[in-house]
Amino acid sequence: MTKRSWWTESRTAAVLLPVAGLIAAIGLWWLATIVFAVPKFLVPSPADVVARAAEDPMMLLESTWVSLAETVGGFLLAVVIGVPIALLIVRSAILERLVYPLLLMVNAIPKIAVAPLLAVWMGFGPSPKVVMVVLMCFFPIVISTAQGMKSTPVELVELLRSLNASRTQEFFKLRIWHAMPQIFTGLKVAISLAVIGSVIGEFIAATKGLGYLIYTSGASADTALAFAAILLLSIMSIVLFYGLVLLEHRLLPWAQEKR
Amino acid sequence: MIRLDGVGQVFDGREGRITALEKIDLHVRAGEFVTLIGRSGCGKSTLLRLIAGLLSPTSGTVRVAGEPVSGPRPDVSFMFQRPALLAWRSVLANVLLPVELDRSTAARDKAAYRDRAHELLELVGLQGFERRLPHELSGGMQQRVSLCRSLIRDPKVMLMDEPFSALDALTRTELSEELQRIKMELSTTIVFVTHSIDEAVVLADRAVVLSPRPGRLRDVVEIDIPRPRSLGQNGHVADVARISSRLHALLADKTPPIAERLVDEVWPR
Ligand SMILES: Nc1ncnc2c1ncn2[C@@H]1O[C@H](COP(=O)(O)OP(=O)(O)OP(=O)(O)O)[C@@H](O)[C@H]1O
Ligand SMILES: [Mg+2]
Numbered sequence: 001m002t003k004r005s006w007w008t009e010s011r012t013a014a015v016l017l018p019v020a021g022l023i024a025a026i027g028l029w030w031l032a033t034i035v036f037a038v039p040k041f042l043v044p045s046p047a048d049v050v051a052r053a054a055e056d057p058m059m060l061l062e063s064t065w066v067s068l069a070e071t072v073g074g075f076l077l078a079v080v081i082g083v084p085i086a087l088l089i090v091r092s093a094i095l096e097r098l099v100y101p102l103l104l105m106v107n108a109i110p111k112i113a114v115a116p117l118l119a120v121w122m123g124f125g126p127s128p129k130v131v132m133v134v135l136m137c138f139f140p141i142v143i144s145t146a147q148g149m150k151s152t153p154v155e156l157v158e159l160l161r162s163l164n165a166s167r168t169q170e171f172f173k174l175r176i177w178h179a180m181p182q183i184f185t186g187l188k189v190a191i192s193l194a195v196i197g198s199v200i201g202e203f204i205a206a207t208k209g210l211g212y213l214i215y216t217s218g219a220s221a222d223t224a225l226a227f228a229a230i231l232l233l234s235i236m237s238i239v240l241f242y243g244l245v246l247l248e249h250r251l252l253p254w255a256q257e258k259r
Numbered sequence: 260m261i262r263l264d265g266v267g268q269v270f271d272g273r274e275g276r277i278t279a280l281e282k283i284d285l286h287v288r289a290g291e292f293v294t295l296i297g298r299s300g301c302g303k304s305t306l307l308r309l310i311a312g313l314l315s316p317t318s319g320t321v322r323v324a325g326e327p328v329s330g331p332r333p334d335v336s337f338m339f340q341r342p343a344l345l346a347w348r349s350v351l352a353n354v355l356l357p358v359e360l361d362r363s364t365a366a367r368d369k370a371a372y373r374d375r376a377h378e379l380l381e382l383v384g385l386q387g388f389e390r391r392l393p394h395e396l397s398g399g400m401q402q403r404v405s406l407c408r409s410l411i412r413d414p415k416v417m418l419m420d421e422p423f424s425a426l427d428a429l430t431r432t433e434l435s436e437e438l439q440r441i442k443m444e445l446s447t448t449i450v451f452v453t454h455s456i457d458e459a460v461v462l463a464d465r466a467v468v469l470s471p472r473p474g475r476l477r478d479v480v481e482i483d484i485p486r487p488r489s490l491g492q493n494g495h496v497a498d499v500a501r502i503s504s505r506l507h508a509l510l511a512d513k514t515p516p517i518a519e520r521l522v523d524e525v526w527p528r
Binding site for chain 1: 311313330331332333336337339341343345346347356357359360361362392393394
């Protein structure tokens with residue numbers, strides 16, 4: 001038996017501890033910039049970053065909105081494309097053999113290498129970013145959905161057979177539901193990749209967005225602005241991730257028990 | 260109700276062919292409670308799956324209600340060793356699953372089954388649990404839900420593959436008493452696979468003993484003890500002991516199974 005204490009058990013501690021960690025990290029960062037007297041254009045202090053953000057809050061907000069829209073749009077598109085593909089793969093062994101190696105190959109391509117081409121094909125608008133996001137998060141979604149559906153216990157499959165269920169019923173009443181927890185695992189991996197995808201897209205060819213902001217502020221040595229944009233990106237990523245966690249708790253109360 | 264004639268089942272396993280069942284002749288009368296008993300791997304589950312239409316025999320014929328079995332039938336239900344409940348569905352929705360999947364029943368008729376589901380849940384003492392999710396129930400309660408699910412369409416035949424073997428002894432006794440009670444009310448034909456001699460004796464009108472490798476009909480034992488029976492407190496201890504020891508002997512005996520001639524004598528077609 002491990003000893004249980006207030007620090008590991010209570011809910012207050014569950015919130016307090018991460019916050020304390022965060023404050024400590026910011027403090028260390030601040031301290032480091034003072035102690036080592038780092039020039040502002042190399043590493044700005046937390047105060048510099050906040051001050052820079054306060055100069056132009058609307059621009060930062062708008063950039064965040066642009067990146068968020070690309071990220072979420074691409075993510076949703078990847079779900080809409082990925083889940084049916086996973087369904088087809090699980091349903092037909094022939095299709096699996098046909099499509100699976102292709103998927104692996106597409107996944108093996110370093111996505112960043114395709115970004116300039118996407119810009120050539122689709123220009124500076126939001127579409128190349130959305131496509132980049134889809135490319136990034138498509139694979140984990142397909143794999144987790146397919147694996148989840150395949151791991152349906154044989155006894156449940158046999159139960160549905162004994163009830164004379166059609167193949168379609170087997171998928172929509174059983175397999176997809178059974179796969180839900182694993183699908184969510186895939187989605188949680190994918191959402192972080194989606195954020196990265198939108199940034200890559202904005203690095204290559206863009207006129208707005210947080211990624212664009214980081215890229216241009218790097219060129220003009222506006223490091224504080226870059227830091228502010230990076231922080232906003234991390235916050236966005238975390239919020240999206242926990243949004244999914246929340247959604248999972250809401251939608252799959254039956255899946256909590258297994259963990 | 261169920262008739263098997265010269266049924267054999269051969270599997271193409273990875274290490275060659277396995278004869279799971281050979282020359283099985285069996286007739287189960289309507290309303291009869293038959294237990295199927297035998298060592299592990301002697302083909303009990305295979306036999307049930309043949310009757311359920313989940314498998315088609317490599318030789319011989321299987322008939323249910325006079326018709327050759329060609330696939331799962333709505334009037335035959337199957338109950339597994341584990342509850343096999345869908346974790347995301349409420350107890351009620353699990354019980355109604357067979358009705359929901361049935362593409363030949365109209366939506367209006369399906370509504371009537373809800374009342375039936377409530378009745379059945381009450382019958383097994385689960386009233387008030389309709390909205391619960393399976394993981395909120397104990398193993399015994401889950402298996403009761405599974406029992407309700409297999410009763411929802413008033414099956415003519417219930418096939419049960421060691422349905423209580425994963426439960427503790429007390430719950431098991433409780434459930435087998437419930438099953439007897441339900442059986443007396445519903446007059447369903449039941450084929451019940453078990454490893455437990457006690458269970459076989461308490462439940463069955465007849466116990467069918469299979470011998471292993473290849474699975475053959477070894478003997479059929481009539482159990483003419485008055486019902487309701489139970490293991491502990493009943494007046495038929497001597498009868499139970501006599502039949503139990505007979506089954507023990509049959510299961511332990513390594514000599515080849517009874518000849519077909521004998522089957523015909525014990526087993527008028
Ligand atoms: N789908 C299959 N493919 C190949 N062999 C099989 C298959 N199903 C069953 N067998 C074999 O047939 C034999 C009988 O299996 P079965 O499951 O019917 O036994 P059982 O009497 O139910 O055993 P237990 O009491 O352990 O449940 C076993 O030797 C098994 O290995
Ligand atoms: Mg078995």
